[in-house]
Amino acid sequence: MEWLETLRRSFLDFDAMASVLPSMFYIGLKNTLILAAFSTFFGVLIGIVLAVMGISRSPWLKLPARIYTDIFRGLPATVTILLIGQGFARIGRELFGPSPFPLGIAALSLIAGAYIGEIFRSGIQSVDKGQMEACRALSMSYGQGMRLIVVPQGIRRILPALVNQFIGNVKDSSLVYFLGLLTYQRDLFRVGQDQAVVTGNLSPLLLAGIFYLIITVPLTHLVNYIDDRLRTGRIVKQAPVSGLEEVTEQAAVKNADARPTFKGGSLKIDHLTMAYGEVEVLKDVTLEVPAGSVTCVIGPSGSGKSTLLRGLNRLVEPKAGAVTLDGSDVLTMQPETLRRRIGMVFQQFNLFPDHTALQNVSLALNKVKKMSTAEARKLAEERLTDVGLASRMNHRPANLSGGQQQRVAIARTLAMEPEVILFDEVTSALDPELVKGVLELMTDLGKRGMTMVVVTHEMGFARKVADQVVFMDEGRIIEAGAPQQIFDNPKNERLKHFLQEVL
Numbered sequence: 001m002e003w004l005e006t007l008r009r010s011f012l013d014f015d016a017m018a019s020v021l022p023s024m025f026y027i028g029l030k031n032t033l034i035l036a037a038f039s040t041f042f043g044v045l046i047g048i049v050l051a052v053m054g055i056s057r058s059p060w061l062k063l064p065a066r067i068y069t070d071i072f073r074g075l076p077a078t079v080t081i082l083l084i085g086q087g088f089a090r091i092g093r094e095l096f097g098p099s100p101f102p103l104g105i106a107a108l109s110l111i112a113g114a115y116i117g118e119i120f121r122s123g124i125q126s127v128d129k130g131q132m133e134a135c136r137a138l139s140m141s142y143g144q145g146m147r148l149i150v151v152p153q154g155i156r157r158i159l160p161a162l163v164n165q166f167i168g169n170v171k172d173s174s175l176v177y178f179l180g181l182l183t184y185q186r187d188l189f190r191v192g193q194d195q196a197v198v199t200g201n202l203s204p205l206l207l208a209g210i211f212y213l214i215i216t217v218p219l220t221h222l223v224n225y226i227d228d229r230l231r232t233g234r235i236v237k238q239a240p241v242s243g244l245e246e247v248t249e250q251a252a253v254k255n256a257d258a259r260p261t262f263k264g265g266s267l268k269i270d271h272l273t274m275a276y277g278e279v280e281v282l283k284d285v286t287l288e289v290p291a292g293s294v295t296c297v298i299g300p301s302g303s304g305k306s307t308l309l310r311g312l313n314r315l316v317e318p319k320a321g322a323v324t325l326d327g328s329d330v331l332t333m334q335p336e337t338l339r340r341r342i343g344m345v346f347q348q349f350n351l352f353p354d355h356t357a358l359q360n361v362s363l364a365l366n367k368v369k370k371m372s373t374a375e376a377r378k379l380a381e382e383r384l385t386d387v388g389l390a391s392r393m394n395h396r397p398a399n400l401s402g403g404q405q406q407r408v409a410i411a412r413t414l415a416m417e418p419e420v421i422l423f424d425e426v427t428s429a430l431d432p433e434l435v436k437g438v439l440e441l442m443t444d445l446g447k448r449g450m451t452m453v454v455v456t457h458e459m460g461f462a463r464k465v466a467d468q469v470v471f472m473d474e475g476r477i478i479e480a481g482a483p484q485q486i487f488d489n490p491k492n493e494r495l496k497h498f499l500q501e502v503l
């Protein structure tokens with residue numbers, strides 16, 4: 001087998017490999033890592049600036065970022081490296097001496113920056129808007145929400161892409177030799193290539209290839225592992241539980257010792273008008289919500305129910321009118337102070353996916369209410385026990401059913417000790433068998449004196465639990481009254497029509 005022997009001599013000349021190994025390690029590997037690390041570092045800096053410019057609303061920032069990205073992503077790396085390295089060679093020599101590294105790193109950074117900018121931009125934009133809304137509803141400032149929740153989630157999402165970029169830079173660093181390297185500056189490729197010429201076979205180059213793989217392959221696997229780990233947390237070993245069990249979970253709590261009652265606040269809404277841009281979606285809404293009462297808001301899709309709730313805690317700023325909470329003007333209050341007093345639970349739960357149930361509840365206690373970690377933890381444990389989740393505190397949202405997630409969200413809101421809680425279609429995203437547990441919990445809160453404004457499609461709940469039911473259509477309150485009046489004796493034609501459709 002002569003051809004096998006030729007192949008062996010060409011690729012597996014172990015003596016040639018052994019002789020090049022020290023320079024491969026001490027010169028090639030070192031220089032490749034220097035080039036890749038520096039260009040990734042500067043690429044990240046450039047990328048952050050580009051991402052901020054790209055997300056901004058100003059076309060004067062957006063446009064240059066777009067042009068930059070198009071150019072440096074569109075050009076072959078070799079062209080950029082030669083243009084920068086040779087075009088600026090004189091300035092480079094004056095500034096940095098004979099080493100081609102600074103200009104090589106600059107060129108690699110400019111290329112990497114274009115890709116990393118896109119990675120950062122999509123990472124931040126991919127975080128669900130509900131996450132920031134949940135942060136603000138928990139009375140965190142915009143900065144706290146970004147720092148504690150949105151940016152970490154964005155970074156976690158882009159971690160694999162960033163490592164890929166580093167791997168790309170490891171490979172692209174081999175192109176810097178175009179700029180002419182001194183002997184001690186050679187990278188892995190160059191060391192392998194030079195020695196291949198000396199020995200007359202490809203074994204040193206194969207060894208360089210192996211070095212590249214030793215850097216890149218474990219890194220890819222490591223990042224996939226970290227990504228999986230961050231996404232799901234430690235896998236909770238527990239047999240799957242039937243959704244039917246959840247009602248029992250909740251019932252067990254209901255039968256527990258009588259728990260303290262709440263001191264609900266009263267709301268007065270006066271000629272409230274709200275708009276998105278020029279479009280008015282809430283018109284002249286006037287409503288009283290007495291302390292400790294349950295108000296259910298019903299109405300067709302798009303009638304402005306969610307917007308009304310968002311106006312009450314100012315997630316959307318009202319355009320005109322007034323709202324008072326126990327006599328204090330809600331619209332001039334610090335939004336963070338207001339949101340400590342008026343909590344909110346969302347249709348999509350908006351739990352923080354990288355936090356356990358316990359951390360979801362304790363985060364704002366710790367960061368907003370400034371409780372010590374131990375105090376926050378104790379209170380969070382109590383609230384989670386209240387909602388029947390004592391045995392699931394260390395689960396992440398992904399390891400909980402929808403019903404359990406929604407009960408964590410309610411516990412998270414309750415822990416802030418609000419005077420009013422706004423519920424925005426909180427059972428609409430749940431499987432039918434999980435709805436009951438959540439509604440029972442809400443019924444229980446109502447009985448214990450919490451003031452609640454509940455946007456719901458659960459007519460049975462509204463009839464049974466509400467003190468007043470409000471029917472909205474096209475941004476106005478069309479009819480309001482006791483449940484019997486609304487359901488058994490509706491006056492308005494539109495309400496009659498709506499009830500015919502939903503009952």
Ligand SMILES: Nc1ncnc2c1ncn2[C@@H]1O[C@H](COP(=O)(O)OP(=O)(O)OP(=O)(O)O)[C@@H](O)[C@H]1O
Nearest residue numbers: 276277281299300301302303304305306307308455
């Ligand atoms: N962020 C927004 N920007 C612009 N328009 C919006 C925004 N949010 C809601 N709207 C519009 O405002 C109107 C009222 O929406 P809102 O969500 O308050 O209604 P809703 O009664 O809660 O409906 P649904 O039951 O479908 O949630 C709708 O026409 C909707 O398209």
